[in-house]
Amino acid sequence: MGREARVEQGEVLLGWGRVTYRLKRSKRRRTVGLKLDPEHGLVVYCPQSVSLRRLEEVLYRNSKWIREKSRQAEARRAAMPQVRWTPGARLPFKGVHYPLELLFHAGKRELLLIDGRLQLILPAKVSACLSEEELREQMHLSFRAAARETIEARVAFFERVVGFQPRSIRIKGQKTRWGSCSARGILNFNWRLILAPPPVLDYVVVHELCHLAHLDHSRRFWARVGAVLPAYAEARSWLTEHGSTLYAY
């Protein structure tokens, strides 16, 4: 890890509108590069010293690309559910949205599905007036625990079918992956899979278990996945289409 590049803001008038960008200078760069970051918008990577003219030339030349990418990012943002972390919020759990109910008791934290409601039961010592951030934190811990329980059970079920056993299972909060398999046989899963429909979680479990046999995405790999889950393509396209919305939670 090197030192963070210095970040400056810039603005340019392109044919279709005014665009602000973040400028990241770096000693190692020789060329000007563009990236549309979902969080930061347009980022321009450039060498330590670069003229404004050269920068703008690259921006003009890529004007169409920038417009297209900005529109896509805007559409994705608009499709993102706006979540209020308060009792009554509708949260996805195993593919269905349930209203959240907050209760307190003398025992440990629990997450239950009762009468069409997702009940978060917290120890009485936790303040009853949780902030949204605190409630989100409590829900994340509960979702993570539920993910662990379900994923461990599904791995135990499918490992017999696939014929390979992982060395261990880790539940993570990766930003961009649903699962991964290390060369040492450790399977990592994203806890947000517990929010998705069960066939989607099963697909990711089987996908990673099959990587224990083939550490690539070769035809033999996909044939093995298909032998276990003939309808896996449906789950795969669900992830492509809806997967990113799970990051709103």
Ligand SMILES: [Zn+2]
């Ligand atoms: Zn894979």
